[in-house]
Amino acid sequence: MLRFVPILLAIIYAYAFWRLSAWRTVKDLNARSSELMDPALRDVTARLAKALDLPKVRVFLYENPVVNGLAGPGGQIYITRGFLSKMHAGEVTPEEMASVIAHELGHVALGHSRRRMIDFSGQNAIRTALAMILGRFLPGLGMIIANGLMSLLAAKLSRSDEYEADAYATALLIKAGIGSGPQVSLFRKLDTLTGAGGKGQIAWMLSHPVTDDRIAAIEANALKWKPR
Numbered sequence: 001m002l003r004f005v006p007i008l009l010a011i012i013y014a015y016a017f018w019r020l021s022a023w024r025t026v027k028d029l030n031a032r033s034s035e036l037m038d039p040a041l042r043d044v045t046a047r048l049a050k051a052l053d054l055p056k057v058r059v060f061l062y063e064n065p066v067v068n069g070l071a072g073p074g075g076q077i078y079i080t081r082g083f084l085s086k087m088h089a090g091e092v093t094p095e096e097m098a099s100v101i102a103h104e105l106g107h108v109a110l111g112h113s114r115r116r117m118i119d120f121s122g123q124n125a126i127r128t129a130l131a132m133i134l135g136r137f138l139p140g141l142g143m144i145i146a147n148g149l150m151s152l153l154a155a156k157l158s159r160s161d162e163y164e165a166d167a168y169a170t171a172l173l174i175k176a177g178i179g180s181g182p183q184v185s186l187f188r189k190l191d192t193l194t195g196a197g198g199k200g201q202i203a204w205m206l207s208h209p210v211t212d213d214r215i216a217a218i219e220a221n222a223l224k225w226k227p228r
Contacts, residue, residue, distance in 0.1 A: 029062060029072050036061040036079060040087065044098035044178065048105070051176035059101055067194045069100040071107040078104075086193060095182035099169055102176075102183075106168030112161045159209045166214055170221045180222035187215050 036059045049057040062070070062078040067086060070078050079100065086092045107113065170180045190211050209217075 026073055029060070029076070029078060032063040033060040033078060035059070036084070038084065038087075040094045041097060044094050044176075045101065047176040047178060048098060048102060048172060051172055052105075057101065057105070069104050071104040071113065073113050075108045075113075077101055077108070091189070091193065092186065093182060095178050096186040096189075098176075098178055099173060099183035099186055102169035102172045103165045105172065106165035107161065109168060110161075110164055112165065162208050162214070163217055166218055167221050170218050171225055174222065174225055180218055183218055184215055187211050187218070 038061075041059070045057045045059060049055065058077070060076055060078045061084060062080045064080040065082040066080055067082045068080045069083060070080075072078060079097065083092070083097070083100070087094065087097050166183070169183060173180055173183060188211075208214075
């Protein structure tokens with residue numbers, strides 16, 4: 001029975017760490033955010049709300065210079081100041097921004113934050129168990145190998161979440177009458193806007209899918225879901 005104590009402790013530690021991290025994230029977001037009331041986004045967010053049968057889709061402006069959109073642990077949707085500045089500069093359209101909001105709504109609707117908490121706790125337990133087993137045969141290397149394998153697993157699960165949120169966004173954008181075009185066009189700008197996209201990196205080590213793969217998946221879904 002004692003042999004399972006390290007695994008149990010790993011689960012408890014992972015859960016506590018995730019809760020603390022979520023608390024810190026929410027605290028920072030609350031301190032540096034306010035509700036986004038940009039007139040240029042009023043129409044597209046209203047269309048998203050109507051498609052979801054909601055009175056309003058609330059979006060918050062996060063005072064951060066990077067280009068990003070995110071879903072907070074509490075389910076709030078955030079757009080960074082850096083991203084909004086790109087829209088005001090004409091580099092991003094309101095419809096493209098709507099695709100970001102729709103993507104983050106997908107993360108919330110599909111429960112990805114809670115799933116990541118469960119996955120993180122499970123991965124920590126598996127990492128500890130693997131390190132214990134491998135350490136018997138490969139002293140000093142067990143933890144290194146276990147960490148590497150869990151990093152690959154975490155990246156794969158994260159990419160799966162991104163594909164799911166992309167698919168949700170595509171369906172929502174089509175239902176809202178915006179279409180998948182802005183979603184695709186934004187991804188085509190992604191490398192320029194953020195330097196992302198995974199080029200030159202090993203795809204299965206990335207936490208987000210390669211941009212070209214995401215575009216291909218979006219276009220395939222849009223073709224299936226396009227109104228007849």
